Amino acid sequence: MGHHFQTADLMQYLLSGVALGSIYAMVAIGFNIIYNATGIVNLAQGEFVMLGGMVTVWAHNRLSLPVAAAVLVAVVSVALIGIAFERLAIRPVRKPTVLTLVIITIAGSFVFRGAALLVWGRSLSWMEPFLGEAPVHLLGARITRQHILVFFTLIVVAFALMFFFGYTIAGKSMRACSYNRTAARLVGINDRTMVMLAFALSAGIGALAGAVVVPISYMEYDNGAMFGLKGFAAAVFGGLGHNPAAVVAGILLGIIESLSAGFISSDYKDAIALGVLLLVLFVRPRGLFGRTDLGRLTEF
Amino acid sequence: MRYVKSFAWLMAIALVATLGAGAFAQDAPEAEAKAATAAADPIKIGAVFAITGKAAWLGAPEANVVKMMVEDINAKGGIHGRPVEVIVKDDQADETASRNAVGELLRENVVAIVGPSTSGCSMAVAPMCEEEGVPLVSCAALAKIVEGREWVFKTPQRDDHVVERIYDYVKEKGMTKVALMSSTDGFGAGGRATLQAKAPEYGLEIVADETYDPKDTDMTAQLTKIKAAAPDAIVNWTIAPAQSIVLKNAKQLGVEAQIFQSHGFGNYQYLAAAGDAAEGVIFPAGRILAAKDLPDDNPQKALLVDLTEKYEAKYNDKMSTFAGHAYDALQLVFEACQNKEPDRQDIRDYIEERQGFVGTGGVFNFSPEDHTGLQKDSLEMLTVKDGQFTTLAK
Numbered sequence: 001m002g003h004h005f006q007t008a009d010l011m012q013y014l015l016s017g018v019a020l021g022s023i024y025a026m027v028a029i030g031f032n033i034i035y036n037a038t039g040i041v042n043l044a045q046g047e048f049v050m051l052g053g054m055v056t057v058w059a060h061n062r063l064s065l066p067v068a069a070a071v072l073v074a075v076v077s078v079a080l081i082g083i084a085f086e087r088l089a090i091r092p093v094r095k096p097t098v099l100t101l102v103i104i105t106i107a108g109s110f111v112f113r114g115a116a117l118l119v120w121g122r123s124l125s126w127m128e129p130f131l132g133e134a135p136v137h138l139l140g141a142r143i144t145r146q147h148i149l150v151f152f153t154l155i156v157v158a159f160a161l162m163f164f165f166g167y168t169i170a171g172k173s174m175r176a177c178s179y180n181r182t183a184a185r186l187v188g189i190n191d192r193t194m195v196m197l198a199f200a201l202s203a204g205i206g207a208l209a210g211a212v213v214v215p216i217s218y219m220e221y222d223n224g225a226m227f228g229l230k231g232f233a234a235a236v237f238g239g240l241g242h243n244p245a246a247v248v249a250g251i252l253l254g255i256i257e258s259l260s261a262g263f264i265s266s267d268y269k270d271a272i273a274l275g276v277l278l279l280v281l282f283v284r285p286r287g288l289f290g291r292t293d294l295g296r297l298t299e300f
Numbered sequence: 301m302r303y304v305k306s307f308a309w310l311m312a313i314a315l316v317a318t319l320g321a322g323a324f325a326q327d328a329p330e331a332e333a334k335a336a337t338a339a340a341d342p343i344k345i346g347a348v349f350a351i352t353g354k355a356a357w358l359g360a361p362e363a364n365v366v367k368m369m370v371e372d373i374n375a376k377g378g379i380h381g382r383p384v385e386v387i388v389k390d391d392q393a394d395e396t397a398s399r400n401a402v403g404e405l406l407r408e409n410v411v412a413i414v415g416p417s418t419s420g421c422s423m424a425v426a427p428m429c430e431e432e433g434v435p436l437v438s439c440a441a442l443a444k445i446v447e448g449r450e451w452v453f454k455t456p457q458r459d460d461h462v463v464e465r466i467y468d469y470v471k472e473k474g475m476t477k478v479a480l481m482s483s484t485d486g487f488g489a490g491g492r493a494t495l496q497a498k499a500p501e502y503g504l505e506i507v508a509d510e511t512y513d514p515k516d517t518d519m520t521a522q523l524t525k526i527k528a529a530a531p532d533a534i535v536n537w538t539i540a541p542a543q544s545i546v547l548k549n550a551k552q553l554g555v556e557a558q559i560f561q562s563h564g565f566g567n568y569q570y571l572a573a574a575g576d577a578a579e580g581v582i583f584p585a586g587r588i589l590a591a592k593d594l595p596d597d598n599p600q601k602a603l604l605v606d607l608t609e610k611y612e613a614k615y616n617d618k619m620s621t622f623a624g625h626a627y628d629a630l631q632l633v634f635e636a637c638q639n640k641e642p643d644r645q646d647i648r649d650y651i652e653e654r655q656g657f658v659g660t661g662g663v664f665n666f667s668p669e670d671h672t673g674l675q676k677d678s679l680e681m682l683t684v685k686d687g688q689f690t691t692l693a694k
Binding site for chain 2: 009223258
């Protein structure tokens with residue numbers, strides 16, 4: 001097979017990996033927010049991504065809304081779905097244990113998938129890239145504007161969250177709840193509202209990820225599982241609950257996947273990426289950046 | 301209690317009234333046919349398609365065409381005066397679900413089974429049908445499905461013929477270096493093996509051999525590797541929607557090699573999803589997608605044009621090759637039941653001896669040695685021009 005090593009190829013693998021990883025990272029952030037608020041892993045997170053993509057395409061192609069408005073419609077409506085999910089399925093549970101709640105989120109993922117199948121059928125949803133088809137030449141690599149947009153969306157989301165958790169009352173209250181729920185309630189924070197807010201945020205971010213990725217990857221009603229799996233891997237890789245770590249870990253995962261496809265074998269790219277994840281977890285069970293001594297939402 | 305009873309009576313009366321009204325509303329001959337068929341036991345035929353799940357693209361149109369055919373044949377009075385009932389199961393392209401579905405159909409005592417949609421599922425259920433002695437007419441392409449089997453037939457063109465058609469063309473154009481792209485599902489893996497095995501016969505060198513998961517969202521890494529290997533031609537083999545992403549990624553990277561697709565590209569939605577990137581792609585497929593471009597003396601033309609019109613009018617959707625495969629499969633079973641008895645052995649024997657069956661996939665000539673019945677010439681080289689499938693100009 002004699003692969004001729006070229007810098008341009010290496011750049012292509014790296015940049016493709018960054019773009020791919022940015023999506024994983026955004027899904028991972030969604031996992032983290034709900035994990036911090038409730039201590040559970042929301043296995044319907046991938047479905048929020050799917051719904052975001054589906055609604056965006058529907059709003060743009062069917063309702064003829066401009067792209068920005070379509071994305072907004074998707075983010076808001078999926079955030080509302082997230083709230084409804086929390087209100088109707090998570091909150092009413094009489095004896096909430098982590099296991100029960102996680103199983104409920106699995107059921108939720110089936111419901112969302114089934115609903116998407118009913119509403120949009122089995123057809124593939126896609127739309128034109130937001131900024132046109134023509135690729136950009138960057139350091140010898142060719143990358144689409146949409147890929148770059150995905151990366152910048154991730155960066156904006158990361159900084160927005162940093163601001164939200166660091167400088168707003170709502171964000172600080174959410175952090176307080178994740179450190180110590182009882183103490184937070186004692187100082188007058190409504191922890192129930194914070195959990196609801198976490199679901200809304202996490203669904204909204206998932207939907208945003210779906211919206212920006214749909215011109216690249218297309219969307220089908222059953223695409224959520226794949227996004228969920230890769231995003232979860234990124235969240236665990238970085239250290240569950242730790243958002244800046246999710247950004248780094250997601251991108252790292254994307255790069256590993258892309259490099260293994262490029263230099264080793266595309267047959268094993270997923271196996272290699274998940275193998276690296278396992279290795280890391282053997283050595284550092286808390287993930288790459290997970291810390292035991294600090295609370296969960298320290299950074300954002 | 302009293303209320304429940306009177307409610308039940310009311311429902312019963314309503315039901316009878318509706319049925320009665322329905323019967324009178326029918327045209328007279330049709331109503332007679334219905335009355336005659338209703339008395340007899342239905343002929344039960346099984347169908348297993350991937351109606352939902354990762355290969356819903358195949359199974360959904362297949363289930364549609366089957367529904368249309370059953371309505372048609374029952375409107376004409378069924379077969380031998382008996383109504384036809386096709387029990388359709390959804391296997392979601394999952395091998396286990398497919399085996400379960402076939403198990404249920406066998407318990408229902410079906411006389412034959414059409415489907416499954418995918419090669420993986422067909423391989424999984426073929427041994428069951430073989431053991432039970434029930435004819436299976438698969439709608440999947442892998443040649444291995446029927447190899448050495450007595451009860452198993454299939455209607456899509458064989459994937460090795462598709463490979464040969466592509467390689468014939470590649471060789472004719474003087475290309476020597478080929479890169480392979482395939483999905484990691486049954487269809488992709490089967491095609492990949494055939495592509496690898498046949499390359500030496502044509503004097504072709506495989507310079508890259510890459511795969512992707514059918515749910516992958518980005519194939520630029522694989523294509524970068526392929527681009528570095530500088531092939532003359534790329535063969536991209538899958539039935540997954542991901543093939544449209546491959547085309548887009550190739551365009552993004554400025555890949556210059558001629559891209560060939562498998563017959564699994566024969567779906568207007570894939571074409572639309574790939575947009576400009578699909579222009580000039582070449583792939584061998586059955587003639588159904590280019591029915592209107594065929595010369596009038598083509599034996600398949602009348603059937604193809606008619607079926608396409610009927611299907612598109614009924615479902616308000618583009619005709620797909622896969623609906624054609626299911627049409628051929630069920631039509632063979634219908635014909636066997638009409639010309640012989642609706643009995644497992646008779647159906648098997650009839651199909652195996654059937655010569656000159658004009659279907660959507662080609663003109664089928666079955667024999668004990670050939671349970672596909674199609675030759676290389678059943679395929680037409682198609683290309684994409686201005687967002688439409690059309691026959692490739694010589």
